[in-house]
Amino acid sequence: MITVSACLIVKNEENVLARCLSSLKDLADEIILVDTGSTDATKEIGAQFGCKIYDFTWVDDFAAARNFSFEKAGMDYIYTADADEVIDEENRKRFMDLKQCILPEIEIVQMKYTNQLQFNTTYNFDCEYRPKLFKRTRRFEWMDPVHETIRLEPVIFDSDIEIIHMPEGNHSKRDFDIFSKLIRKGVPLSKKLRSMYARELFISGEDQDFLEAEDYFNGLLSEDRAEEELKIIQCVLTRCGRIKKDGTQILKNALKNVACGKASSEVCYDVGEYFMEAGDFNEAVIWFYNAAYETECELNIRYSRELPLLKLARCYEQAGDVTQAKFYEELARKAVDEKAIDE
Template sequence: MITISLCMIVKNEEQVLSRCLDSLAGLMDEIIIVDTGSCDRTREIAARYTDKIYDYIWKDDFADARNFAFSKASMEYIYTADADEVLDDENREQFRLLKEAMVPEVEIVQMKYVTKNEFNTVLNFKEEYRPKLYRRLRTFTWIDPIHETVRLDPVVFDSDIAITHLPQSLHSSRDFKGFLLAFDRDGRLSEKLHRMYAKELLMTGEKEDFIAAAKVFLATLKDETASGDARKEAGCILSRCYRITGNVNEFFKLALKDMITTPCAEICCELGNYFFDAEDYDEAAVWYYNAAFETASILDVHTSGNIPLNGLADCYEKSGNAAQAEEYRNAARQWQLPDDNS
């Protein structure tokens, strides 16, 4: 049976920390808690479960904090958890069986991450695989019988274990600040962060968040080395920004450029919203229909699902067609996130 260090970074988690740690009881051989500046009872609660509690001076860098936590671990594997995660009884048993049966070749175990809809800021599926369990020390192995080379890609196992994410509130404002700090520090975002920022903005951003983000995505459009995907993402964010700030000329420039490539549902929804606000409900319906039935989403799957379906219902209500409006409203109610992205 493998041994596991639980590594967590926490701050002001008194409401949820016990719930998380109780759900992991008996599965972990070591518990590492790194506190980034709590001013509530978080440390007192953590002390009920472990004496390995460390202070960390926050540097606006989650990766650095997690690296610090990992440096304190001593077991064969490291399990990383956030305080608002929970393992139910069924998945605790799955985890226990995995711990007993783990083969030494596996270096990373992915687990299914499930977030309640009202707190889902970046997921386009009901559940998505995330790496959660890591071999602490990695060995290198030569492979290939001729022209041999060292295997660099880790051995990853996709488990059936499902982790339930039960946050008490959205973390968007914290995340938006982090994205902007990373951009100001490095002058650009990685492709992963660029996409995550765009997704979280579309799902939870307010007007001021889009205005603050504009510099990041304008830089993408000006960057000749930016990928086509990044440029499409930037177009989605900036079109929303220009629409809600009334910059009609720049809004239509971006929307038209999207139409001459492969149109995305996000831009179609923005056009639908523009014409709906202008009380041109027939034209708005055209673009909502395109979003729902003719195009695909690139960032927020809701823009090819319940969002344009509700938009169509709103248009038909405004036009006095109650029966058609109710048909689309029912379709929006019945729409669900895809099961997973595996």
């Protein structure tokens, strides 16, 4: 049976840490707790569970903290965890079975990360695979009987283990602060981070967060971008235009978005909001309908589901059409029910 180091980076997690550590008991042969500046009882709780506790000076870099935690691990495999995760009894058994029968060539195990939509995370899937268990030391292996070469790709196994994500709240304000600091320092954001920044804006950003991000996303247009990324940028800039009630900016970005092919739900939604705020409910209905039924979301799945449906209900309510208003209210209610959505 393999041994496992569980590695966590934490700060002020006293409300959820014991729940997480309890679910790791018997699964982890050691628990590495890297604290980035807690002022509550986080470290005391960790000590009660026998964690190996290390302090790490926070440098606005989660990757650096994760790397530090991995350096402290000493077992065969490293399991990366967050304090707001839980493994229930059924999945604890699956994890233990995995420890006993994992094939030695497997270097990464993916597990199902669940419960995301309920807590308004930056992902548009309630359940998705994420790499969670990593072989600590890699064995290099030659391949092919002639013109032999070293295998570069890791061997990945998709397990049936489910990790339940149960955060107390949304961390977007913390992330917005990190994004702003990186941009001010001139640190280039990867394509993935640019997308995540836009996602967080559309999931939990307030008007001021969008306006603070506007110059950055405008600046991205100075370089050649793939259509996929252009549509994300257009979503952000269209929202900024609506916040500022700048019809020219809305028109410029929305038309380009529509011209790309299939328009983005977020753009259609914001154009609908623009006309709704102007009192043109007939025009608003067209755009909200397109957001709900004729387009695809780029950043937040709710802009193609309940959000435009609710706006359709409000538009018909303002127009005095009670029947249509109730119809779309009911559709919006069903859209919130994930089972109804799946059906």
